Amino acid sequence: MSVLAQVVPFERPPIDWHAVAPELTLLAFGALLTLADAIWLERGRRFTAPLAGIGLLAAMIPVVTLAIDGADRSLFGGAYVVDNFALVMKALFLLSGYVVVLLSTNYIGEGDYWENEYYGMLVSSILGMIVMASARDLISIFVALELLSIPAYLMATWRKRDLRSNEAGLKYYLMGVFASAVMLYGMSLLYGIAGSSILSEIGEVVNGPDGESTVAAMAVVFVIAGFAFKVSAVPFHTWAPDTYEGAPTPVTAFLAVASKAAGFVALVQLVFVGFWGRDDIYEPLMWALAAASMTIGNLIALRQTNIVRMMAYSGIASAGYIMAPLAVAGESAAAADESLRAVVTYLVIYAAMNLGVFGVILAMARKTRSAEISSFAGAFQYAPGLTVAMTIFLMALAGIPPLGGWWAKFVVFRALVVPGTVSGYILAAVAAVNSVIAIYYYLSVLRTMWADDAPDGDVTPIRVPASLAAAMALTAFATVAFGVMPRIVDNVSDVTLLVGVGG
Amino acid sequence: MLLNQFLLLAAALFCLGVYGVLTRRNGVLVLMSVELILNAVNINLVAFGAFQDNVVGDVFAVFVIAVAAAEVGVGLAMVLLMYRNRKSIDFTEVDMMRG
Numbered sequence: 096m097s098v099l100a101q102v103v104p105f106e107r108p109p110i111d112w113h114a115v116a117p118e119l120t121l122l123a124f125g126a127l128l129t130l131a132d133a134i135w136l137e138r139g140r141r142f143t144a145p146l147a148g149i150g151l152l153a154a155m156i157p158v159v160t161l162a163i164d165g166a167d168r169s170l171f172g173g174a175y176v177v178d179n180f181a182l183v184m185k186a187l188f189l190l191s192g193y194v195v196v197l198l199s200t201n202y203i204g205e206g207d208y209w210e211n212e213y214y215g216m217l218v219s220s221i222l223g224m225i226v227m228a229s230a231r232d233l234i235s236i237f238v239a240l241e242l243l244s245i246p247a248y249l250m251a252t253w254r255k256r257d258l259r260s261n262e263a264g265l266k267y268y269l270m271g272v273f274a275s276a277v278m279l280y281g282m283s284l285l286y287g288i289a290g291s292s293i294l295s296e297i298g299e300v301v302n303g304p305d306g307e308s309t310v311a312a313m314a315v316v317f318v319i320a321g322f323a324f325k326v327s328a329v330p331f332h333t334w335a336p337d338t339y340e341g342a343p344t345p346v347t348a349f350l351a352v353a354s355k356a357a358g359f360v361a362l363v364q365l366v367f368v369g370f371w372g373r374d375d376i377y378e379p380l381m382w383a384l385a386a387a388s389m390t391i392g393n394l395i396a397l398r399q400t401n402i403v404r405m406m407a408y409s410g411i412a413s414a415g416y417i418m419a420p421l422a423v424a425g426e427s428a429a430a431a432d433e434s435l436r437a438v439v440t441y442l443v444i445y446a447a448m449n450l451g452v453f454g455v456i457l458a459m460a461r462k463t464r465s466a467e468i469s470s471f472a473g474a475f476q477y478a479p480g481l482t483v484a485m486t487i488f489l490m491a492l493a494g495i496p497p498l499g500g501w502w503a504k505f506v507v508f509r510a511l512v513v514p515g516t517v518s519g520y521i522l523a524a525v526a527a528v529n530s531v532i533a534i535y536y537y538l539s540v541l542r543t544m545w546a547d548d549a550p551d552g553d554v555t556p557i558r559v560p561a562s563l564a565a566a567m568a569l570t571a572f573a574t575v576a577f578g579v580m581p582r583i584v585d586n587v588s589d590v591t592l593l594v595g596v597g598g
Numbered sequence: 599m600l601l602n603q604f605l606l607l608a609a610a611l612f613c614l615g616v617y618g619v620l621t622r623r624n625g626v627l628v629l630m631s632v633e634l635i636l637n638a639v640n641i642n643l644v645a646f647g648a649f650q651d652n653v654v655g656d657v658f659a660v661f662v663i664a665v666a667a668a669e670v671g672v673g674l675a676m677v678l679l680m681y682r683n684r685k686s687i688d689f690t691e692v693d694m695m696r697g
Contacts, residue, residue: 234658241665248672255679262692265676269628269689272669273619276635279662280612283642287605290650292658337695 114168114177116157117185117225124150125218132211140210144200144562147214151193151221158185173293174232180590183439184228184360191353191446192221197566198454199345206343208253216246217349224357231368233282233292236361237275240325243357244271247350251342263341267350270324270334278321284314285369294368302372315376318365325358326414327407329387339407344460347403348453351410352446359417363438366421367431374425382422382518388415389529397536402456403466405536409492410449412529416507417441419522426514435591437510440584444491444503444577451488451570454563455481462557468540473549478557482544484567489537491574494530499577502584504530604645611638625677625687629670636666 112119128146131139161168161182168177195217203210223243230236248271252264286292288311289300301311320331327335339347370377392412399405420434456466458481463470475482491498504526511523559567577584611634618631640659647655681687 234654234661237658238661238665241669245668245672248676252676252679256683258683259694261676261679261683262694265680265689265692268673268676269619272632272673273635275669276615276632276639279639280635280642283608283639283646283658286643286655286658287646290646290652290654292654340695 108171111168111170113157113161113164114170115175116161117154117189118222120154120157121150121189121218121222121225124153125215125222128211128215128218132209132215140204143211143214144196144204147218148193148196150218151189151196154225155186155189158182158189162186171232173295174235175229176231177229178591180363180435180439181228183443183587183590184356185225187356187443187446188221188224188228188353191356191450192217192224192349194450194454194566194569195345195349195353197562197569198348198450198457200562201560202343202345202457203253206254208255213250213253216250220244220246220250220349221353224353224360227357228360230361231294231364233286233294233297236294236364237279237282240275240278240357240361243354244275244325247271247346247354250346251338251350253343253346257341259341260343261341263338266334267338267342270331274321274324274331278318281314281317281321284310285318288314294364297369298371301370306372311373312376315370315373316380319362319377319380322358322362322365323384326355326362326418327388327411328384328414328418329391329411332388332392332411332414335411336404336407339410340401340404340466344403344453344457344466347406348450348457351406351453352449355410355414356442356446359438359442362418362421363435366424367435371425371431378422378425378518381418381424382522385415385418385422386522386525388412388418389526390415393529393532393536397532399536400468401466402468402471402540405468405540406449406452406456409533409536412533413441413445413449413492415529416504416526417445419507419526420510422522423511423514423516423519426516426519430510430514432591433510433513436589437506439587439590440506441503443584443587444499444574447570447573447577448488448491448499451484451567451574452492454567454570455485455488458557458559458563458567461559462555468543470550471540472543472547473554474544475546476549477554481557481559481567484571485544486541487571487574489541491578493534493537495534497575497578499574502578502581505581601645601649604641608638608641608645611635611641623688623690625680625689626674628689629673629677632673633666633670636662 128143161177203213220243223239227239230239248264248268251267252260254260285297288305289297300306324331366377389412392408392415396405396408399408417438420437424431424434459471460466487498491500494500494504508523511519615631615634619628622628622631640662643655643659677687
């Protein structure tokens with residue numbers, strides 16, 4: 096008799112409502128946004144953006160109370176876990192989602208396209224991300240991945256009569272669907288080996304004698320390749336520049352920061368909880384992906400003339416930096432601890448500086464109507480504030496102290512050299528060379544903005560809407576604060592996973 | 599019955615699907631190829647579940663089916679949008695952005 100046919104009296108598993116409160120809050124606000132759209136139609140336009148913003152901040156409240164409580168919680172037999180890693184990532188997703196709402200407010204409001212659904216999509220995508228931060232089970236990881244991706248495909252296609260936006264969405268969709276199908280194939284093999292979908296149980300099997308099999312190796316490769324698409328690591332990066340360029344700019348900011356971070360969250364959980372024992376497979380894989388992403392991303396970024404495309408390649412390079420610590424994570428428990436902290440630190444700081452850059456691009460594009468770097472010439476003459484903000488963010492990305500980026504790079508280097516292996520040293524050297532290459536293209540944008548003359552001598556000032564200004568002020572403050580007082584991030588990134596090494 | 603019969607079938611379907619995604623130009627056929635990969639996954643999951651007498655595989659397969667339906671819904675909408683805007687669903691023509 097099949098297992099499905101057996102009649103078993105159903106008993107609801109105990110649910111810790113406090114642990115799932117952030118998800119429930121966001122779900123409620125998502126439903127509210129959809130309802131508001133259905134009831135008020137066009138009249139709802141005025142308050143959808145504030146409602147989405149309030150929803151994201153409201154979901155922060157239970158995250159904070161859970162953090163104050165401090166206890167690790169495990170639900171559904173270990174499938175859903177709230178530990179401090181999950182909480183830090185949830186806070187990151189919610190706050191960067193809030194900044195994306197601020198960035199979107201005027202951009203979407205002034206376009207010809209329906210707004211209400213946009214925020215509904217944004218909120219459901221962020222819901223997927225905060226679920227991902229807690230998911231320690233193949234099924235929940237898969238559902239979270241799709242919940243965060245499907246709305247993102249639609250958001251990338253938001254300008255539906257614009258061929259570029261269509262192309263952006265289509266490429267993102269095709270690559271995303273293909274990658275998640277390949278990843279699922281890997282997951283089905285993992286389930287086959289372990290007989291369970293819970294990551295910690297898979298971890299036990301993969302670390303044991305059964306983990307030595309070729310099937311296990313194949314499963315690890317397939318799953319990591321699937322997530323490498325999500326984080327746009329070379330050679331799975333081809334969608335990123337086109338999608339970033341064609342998608343509406345606030346959506347690009349969202350994809351570049353939150354969506355990428357969600358991919359890394361899943362990778363970290365899989366590597367540290369599930370694949371820990373197969374460092375012979377994932378370490379070389381991560382090493383190659385990291386080295387290729389850094390080098391190719393930075394080299395192609397050098398010859399971009401469109402700033403959004405340049406940021407796409409710089410994002411690919413950053414994916415390399417974030418991935419690098421995972422290439423040495425399997426050496427020892429200390430190395431694992433260090434690399435987990437490096438990944439979290441980099442993600443937090445990267446979110447602040449990257450969202451800031453996109454904020455400035457959005458503000459500049461209100462006047463220039465273009466994302467060509469040459470059209471930003473002479474910005475200092477008519478928008479000194481924006482030029483200074485851009486300087487802060489790009490210098491931070493280049494890793495120049497005392498702005499946030501240097502600390503992010505520093506912890507990555509530290510994680511790479513701590514285990515003292517040759518491969519770690521080589522990767523650190525590759526990363527160092529790449530950091531120098533990156534300075535060149537960040538500075539050349541700044542040179543255009545500070546030193547060149549405005550095209551056609553047009554120096555009418557830019558009127559920056561309040562929400563956009565608030566987004567830039569928030570991110571600029573975070574970028575500077577993280578750089579001047581790295582201890583803030585250090586406190587935040589001192590995380591451990593409930594089950595797994597270093598935990 | 600042996601487990602490896604199912605696994606071989608799934609592997610064959612997986613390869614067909616990957617081949618289809620990489621070579622087909624027609625949008626709808628690409629989506630169908632993705633479905634082939636997902637069905638390979640489902641066969642794997644159900645076969646493993648049956649042989650281990652464990653319900654997780656079946657549950658996972660149901661989730662894959664449900665989510666794949668949502669995903670293909672979005673995909674078909676995009677193909678339709680593409681057809682409206684350019685009267686063609688040849689994916690190789692989508693190459694406005696390069697570099």
